[in-house]
Amino acid sequence: MSIVLEARQVSKNFGGFHAVRNVNLRVQEGNIHALIGPNGAGKTTLFGLLTRFHSASSGSIFLKGEDITAKGPAEVALRGLCRSFQISSIFPGLTLRDNVRVALQRRYGSSHQFWLPSRVLSRFDDEAEQLLDLVGLTSLAQRLCSEVSYGRKRALEIATTLAMQPKVLLLDEPIAGMAAGDVPMIVELIRSVAKDRTVVMVEHNLSVVESLCDKVTVLVRGEVMAEGTYREIRDNPAVREAYIGAGYEV
Ligand SMILES: Nc1ncnc2c1ncn2[C@@H]1O[C@H](COP(=O)(O)OP(=O)(O)O)[C@@H](O)[C@H]1O
Numbered sequence: 001m002s003i004v005l006e007a008r009q010v011s012k013n014f015g016g017f018h019a020v021r022n023v024n025l026r027v028q029e030g031n032i033h034a035l036i037g038p039n040g041a042g043k044t045t046l047f048g049l050l051t052r053f054h055s056a057s058s059g060s061i062f063l064k065g066e067d068i069t070a071k072g073p074a075e076v077a078l079r080g081l082c083r084s085f086q087i088s089s090i091f092p093g094l095t096l097r098d099n100v101r102v103a104l105q106r107r108y109g110s111s112h113q114f115w116l117p118s119r120v121l122s123r124f125d126d127e128a129e130q131l132l133d134l135v136g137l138t139s140l141a142q143r144l145c146s147e148v149s150y151g152r153k154r155a156l157e158i159a160t161t162l163a164m165q166p167k168v169l170l171l172d173e174p175i176a177g178m179a180a181g182d183v184p185m186i187v188e189l190i191r192s193v194a195k196d197r198t199v200v201m202v203e204h205n206l207s208v209v210e211s212l213c214d215k216v217t218v219l220v221r222g223e224v225m226a227e228g229t230y231r232e233i234r235d236n237p238a239v240r241e242a243y244i245g246a247g248y249e250v
């Protein structure tokens with residue numbers, strides 16, 4: 001198994017505050033790798049560093065062995081490393097199908113032309129159908145995004161990210177805020193999209209981590225506290241203390 005994504009001694013300071021400090025992370029190709037830790041631990045910042053939305057204060061980032069530390073976020077996305085975008089990047093007034101078609105045309109470099117006429121967008125119809133099918137939204141394709149549940153919006157968000165054809169997909173709290181009934185749908189969706197790509201996910205729900213993830217990295221106050229399988233992490237006294245101290249159940 002090869003390492004597809006690697007952070008070496010990566011740090012990020014915000015005005016002297018160390019949000020991420022000397023983090024080493026090695027993600028194996030094909031894994032679902034969880035990033036866990038209390039709120040404020042630096043998980044989202046680390047995602048921003050990996051995808052080059054943030055520039056690192058120090059350290060290096062490698063994608064498939066290539067140093068991407070100096071690359072921009074669009075370049076990194078085209079090389080196959082994509083994070084799911086926040087739900088606000090979904091257009092509520094468009095149908096689910098049109099949201100996916102707009103995301104597909106982004107891949108072809110026309111990101112600012114979301115008003116393209118529908119005959120141009122229709123080029124992407126087949127691919128849009130496949131993506132909607134993959135995330136279980138085919139029957140809702142014609143519905144407006146504003147009309148569907150939060151869970152379906154998160155599934156749509158994953159479809160629009162998959163439109164970029166990522167080899168490595170970063171998901172930041174994919175089930176946060178979701179009704180309990182929608183959680184199994186997203187868990188199964190993650191399992192299925194992970195079949196032919198690598199997934200790194202921030203997740204607070206530890207039973208989801210246990211059922212989905214091959215490996216877990218624990219971040220506390222910007223630093224890696226532990227790394228291992230879920231079982232190893234769960235039995236680590238320092239992790240238990242950090243979690244219990246922060247009010248989480250382990
Ligand atoms: N743009 C920023 N400017 C200043 N501080 C930030 C910025 N982004 C995040 N932080 C701080 O960095 C720390 C880590 O934040 P974050 O990465 O969002 O944590 P997590 O995702 O683990 O909850 C927090 O204390 C947060 O307030």
Ligand SMILES: [Mg+2]
Binds near residue numbers: 043044045172
């Ligand atoms: Mg976060």
